[in-house]
Amino acid sequence: MHDSDDVTQFIPQSSLRKITDLSLPLEGLGLENALDDIDQFLKYSVKTNQPGFMNPLWGGMNISAFAGEVIATLTNNSMYTYELSPMATLIEQSLIQRKCEMVGFPDGNGTLTTGGSNGNMIGMMCARYVIDPLGQQRGFDGENLVCYVSEESHYSVLMAANVLGIGFDNVIKVKCDSDGKLRPDKLQEEIERTRINGQTPFCVVATSGTTVRGAFDPLKEIAEICADQKIWLHVDAAWGGSCLFSAKHRRLMDGVELADSVCWDSHKMMGLPLVCSAFLIKKPEILRKICSHGNVAHYLFLGDAEDVDLGRTSLQCGRRNDALKLFLAWREKGDAGWARLVENYVDLANYLQMKVERHPNLEMMSNREWSNVCIRFTAESIDHNEVNSTLRDRLVKSGNFMISQSNIGENTILRPVIANPSVSKETIDELVDEITKIGDDIVRGIPFSN
Template identity: 50%
Template sequence: MADDKEALSDFDERLLQGVLARIWRHLGGQRDSTSRINKTVSPEELKRRLDLAVRREGIDIEEMLSDIDTYLAESVNTSHPHFMNPLWGGTNIASFAGEIITALTNTSMYTYEIAPMATLIENEMIATMGKLVGYEAGEGIFTTGGSNANLIGMLCARDRKLPDAPTDGIQGKELVAFISEDAHYSTIVAANILGIGKNNLIPISCDDEGKMIPELLEESIITEKRAGKIPFCVVATAGTTVVGAIDPLEEIGEICRREYLWLHVDAAWGGAALLSPKTRGLLRGIEKADSIGWDPHKMMGIQLVCSVLLVRNSGTLNKVCSHADTAHYLFSNKSKNYDLGRKSLQCGRRVDALKLWLAWRAKGDEGWRLQIEKYFSIAKYFADQVIENPLLELVIEPSMTNVCFRYTGARLTQEKQDIANEQIRTELLSSGRFMISTSLINGRTILRGVVANPSVSELVVDELLTTIVKIGNELSQIKY
């Protein structure tokens, strides 16, 4: 029991030894392709099986380590070679080391005084990523995720249009923002928080490739102005969640310049394409953006969460996130040029820059280039294999490394294809063999595999497609 100081010291030592042994064992087994990715169990059943209650008295070391064993056993193996479900996966060991050191040092990012080296590291990472997008004199901040980056980007837009909003509010002014119809749902959340309301978030239709249509954006801006509303922001997407589409940033940027609208680019997924000369052209025109969100925890594989907001003009965030120097107990003029809490919506904020910095130091620019090019190469192979299989259909040509496809079978109607694809995914999950996602494109159910995991290979793609066709054929014979 961990009751007194002497016992606590022994408890801590034994706990850490046990944890380190489990970390080593867990890392060693993560990439075993013969193991299960997940366990399929309902929340109710899992809750019945677990003892989650905290007690009046503390538990002993054996129970503590048993709890950890149970947690690891019940967790999804997101580093499994067959894990292709979300826009991230795998383990970057240098980043993992940074996460451990971050927890070990346990500090907050509001002042240089309490986080000296972390502050300088964050500034270095912001400058490095800013140059990649074309900002020579910009600024930025690490955020709690891409959703938060979108919120702050839209907040910057609001405050440029209404400079008095931070003190006086929007005072009934009907602001409108424009988004792709396939934009991330966080823009709706941001509209709610900013007080403009989701009905003043205008969705712009996309073309057959999932990209916002600039001509329709221009028409919508004119329409809203005639209705007496105040356009203030366009949110373009560089890498939509389902298909990975990249909006035409060059054209949208020109429209925003003419209309004096803030352009925020949600590049949470697509930002990593800037790391290779072969793919950075996909984001042509991103330098026209006033603000950009980029998630290194996605294709770069940094441990969750690692997300950045970049802003073109230095000084913007200090105005937008100003606390009017009321927090005199934290901030002093001596370090005001370094205290990152002055340009963050958060006060307490964890050190997310260290893991990115260590990973970048370990890989270098060349390492990132190779990783990104590998992912795009495998995604192309994936798409080509789908095209070559008469029982599969490539639904949309990949822009990023999202591969959207369907099992079509030999003689299935569209409705039965939808049912079959849902059931294929269910069978994959219940078997624990592969984890991919489903979604809807043009009202039809599709399968989506994402290449964002360093353990995914062409061989894994072959195994996945063979398994899908086998399951689909079996379902067709039994049910259809």
């Protein structure tokens, strides 16, 4: 049985297809019908605002941001020109400026993008431009350029390499230490090895807050290597960037000011509705160069608005207003409110870690500094990977909690993440109880009933 507080009402795809009318009619069904369609949609949607939602790197509902989202849709402007989006242009500029100051790019600029994946791609595109400015006109052969990432980096770097014609083989995965942080000594070795092979290093993508473990790569050491080797440093802070609000945690990104570009999602830890993500760059002219399309768009961009038309620093043409929601939420909370949010998440993750360490049937699977908590259920003579995978499946189907499953090395792990303002200590107590109860049931051979 499911109740209205459930995170999810799991239903297999084949069954959902049978009970949902997905047809697109010849004659319209009228506005009234939309209410029935919405009911059905909401009934089977995952409730990301419920405390038990600890699955991806976001959750909860920010009311002022929600209002911003609605108003942005209502006004339905596009961000390419000041003429069309006067207020939104100024707001976006001010948000970008502020984030630039926070990462230590006082003369920087940037743009709101469709997400961290896109931000990583733009960072790599800037790096590619710097090493080979003529390629924008001439094209790239995709054989010579190599970039470097930690072996625990996000898959979007591979996607970017594909889009940019770099190729998967030319993304070098650098070894991490036992906590999942990129090892600078291994980076140095890989750079030397690829140079000896006749290839040209053009970009290092460091991660501030890895997806699985929440690890922060050592930016200062990496930046020193990049400066010495004249390689662009892009920092993927899609997940961890919000540590910059907190006096207690901002040391995790020490050295970010030495980078050339950064991406930082506000739709992750800051809890903005998807999507809201910034790409930031130290030298604004490079972003402008890679977004240049000559004078082709004479119908859109008029000469006298050169500096205020955001379409000149974006890869998109029509672009949503993602700025208003962040502006309203930031003004509601202030820096101090964001700092409290971040610190509360890390405190709650510490509490979960403490409970795990005290429980005989749970174990921590990685050290941590952020709000990712990598754990597993343990008992004598069990196949840990199989039991933990079954456990996660039963947990999600029971409906109260959604957490993710991942791997660290050969081990299957469970990864609750605290990035949802509805989560409290009570939620964590309940999560631990439910995980250990399901684990016990599996060990004792009790079949799953829901």
